[in-house]
Amino acid sequence: MEQRLSLITLGVEDLDRARRFYEDGLGWTKGNPEDEVAFYQLNGLVLALWTRPDLAQDARVTDTGASFSGISIAFNTRSHDEVDEILAQAEAAGGRILKPGEEQPWGGYSGYFADPDGHPWEVAWNPGWSIDETGHTSLGSA
16 A cells, blocks of 8 residues: 545535635635535545545444544645634634644644544644645655
8 A cells, every 4th residue: 555645524414504614714725526525635635524424324323423533634835924813714614723823842842623523633833844835845854
């Protein structure tokens, strides 16, 4: 198996509410015409929104509710100040701040928000990483 990811699917309670958060609130563009699932093309990766019951049925698992699943999603920024800007944008769009931006012992700055379904997103600036013009993040400053 190659060391890469293609798609991340978030199970959501209300697909319309989730789409409003990502599209109207965060400014993302849906990349497919279907209404039962929403796909968003990212830099080399696709994020999907699908209802929790449909996702659980597809994976043949039992949906145990929206508790912490041990997974977070991260958005790395190009600057320290952009962390607070993104956190404010997420909160204005209906997200909930889990941890405000703060200096980190590893030399960066980060905070967390939860989308309307409680999925935790880390927003982080890491001075040791680089992000190119397409949004591709590289470990180290290469």
